[in-house]
Amino acid sequence: MSFTGTDTYVATDDLMVAVNAALALERPLLIKGEPGTGKTVLAWEVAKSLGRPLISWHVKSTTKAQQGLYEYDAVARLRDSQLGDPRVHDIGNYIIRGKLWEAFEAEQVPVLLIDEVDKADIEFPNDLLLELDRMEFHVYETRQVVRAARRPLVIITSNNEKELPDAFLRRCFFHYIRFPDRETMQRIVAVHHPGIKPALLHEALTVFFELREVPGLKKKPSTSELLDWIRLLVAEDLSPEDLRSKDAKTLIPRLHGALLKNEQDVHLFERLAFMNRRGG
């Protein structure tokens, strides 16, 4: 069983090799790349193509590694003890399972997505080393060992906000999703908008890649923004000429709101467009 991309996801050769290597060796796969290049979506698509359930754990700045394993709800137990609830005698009633536990004990071997691992505290990856390596952990309160009968495929995404510890990296396969070139981008758009007219697609991609070349943009538009934009273009039923027209008013691409996400970028672009017009 191997991953070859799906009908809604274009996987490059190197990405396929990385996913399949992680599958074969049952090691975690670390995915990095510019925002909006499909890191999170990858996990969905891998799960879909392998026919496995997906368990996703979205990490936030306050997430602790322990929460992925289990949590002991001490407050609930304290309250129950005050109320004389008989449940209080079994500590197991207050152990709340985390995503890792869920993934280890799932009926069907799942795909576990640990999303945006770099958002969490700097120690977070270190705290998961052993758990991801051996796929087992010890529950202190109940003196029980949770072990994965079959190792799930773990996909970890990172936006590079923090550096990950070497020990953690050593245990992973790594793939950096590059920004797609024009050809790949064409395939990606075709997968999402099968009916799009080639002329419109050509114009849209030209505008898009030109826009990305503009120096000094705070946030370069990425794949997901391009897809949104094209969806808008299709919905508005714009013609390629609308995109191409070079008169003063439309120097900024139509419906640019989908591509440029902050007003400084829009201003910058307006200024450049203005200067272009004066120069030309």
Add this chain to the structure above:
Amino acid sequence: MFLSLFLELKAARIPVSLREYLTLLEALEKGAAGYSAETFYYLSRSALVKDERNLDKFDQVFARVFDGVVGEAAPPDSGTAADIPADWLRALAEKMLSPEEMAAIKAAGGFDELMEMLAKRLAEQKERHQGGSKWVGTGGTSPFGAFGYNPAGVRIGQPANRHNRAVKVWDRRDFRNLDDGVELGTRNFRLALRRLRRFAREGASTELDLDGTIARTARSGGMLDVQFRPERHNKVKVLLLLDVGGSMDAHVAACEELFSAARSEFKHLEHYYFHNCPYGHLWRDNARRWDDRIATADVLRTYPADWKLVIVGDAAMSPWEITVPGAAVEEWNEESGQVWMGRLTAGWPGAVWLNPAPEAMWQWSESTQILRRLMGGRMYSLTLDGLDHAMRELNRGAASSPRTG
């Protein structure tokens, strides 16, 4: 079997460990690489490189180790190496150039002739960089630019995609601009900022850990068990001195971009400008640099030693401007820059100097050498790597007692 690759990677200072090498072997055993050189390249990259900044180095090493071993490549020293690109260059040029431009080229000496020169140029380039970086990447090669062809539109790397075998995939060196020796770009800026944020969130203090207290109290059966934990706070105060004017013009916008974005991270960020070397006066607004100045002595008094001093400047000037009183270009300085630098480093012992000029150039500039010495060696290049070191130094400065520069 692939030990030479592993050792070469080590030699190129890519952090690979035995464990990763064994992983690679295991993956090969399980057939994850298939039987093509390209998948082997992808697999080894995925198993051995864990940081996109090292991908470019990896490509170079891979190319060196497997040069002539892998695939159907022509012998590197034969003329054919240059012939292959010539094919697609021609195709590309015909596609990219308008008829008018083609005519202009013909007038300038004939298309074939130019193509020949182009091929020769490429061949030269290939040979010169045989040692590792075979291709100078899109921006560097751009022979079209040299001949006046549409420079923006022509991508040397792209046709290789279509012909696939013209340039081997690792020879394309797609990851070139992610190397961490590269000067900071927009994307890299953001990364660098994240480093500052990490540093901003550190700090030692204690606060009551309410959750911990409840948990421990519950665990010990209702006996109050008070817990403390270190506080996460963002109290780092940064004093930024920026060199303006002259050779710094190109860099200042970049520096400001970096630190103005940092403003949201640092609750306390103050900045002043100076020219070449800090003397008796600093200013906040370049437009009003003559009438709205502040005495450096006041700055020294205003910000106590728990502020972090970061000086950004290229340190390129005449050595006299540092060592001799009255040699400053813009003002009459009673005391030499050296004296003022001494006061600054005494006031903020952990201060660092960030230098946007390439580190390799420092040794040729006497003023840079002097300032570096005055900073106690804490001059770092304004690259990701340098910034990382600088931040680490600033952090360390907070922990240790004041040192003499």
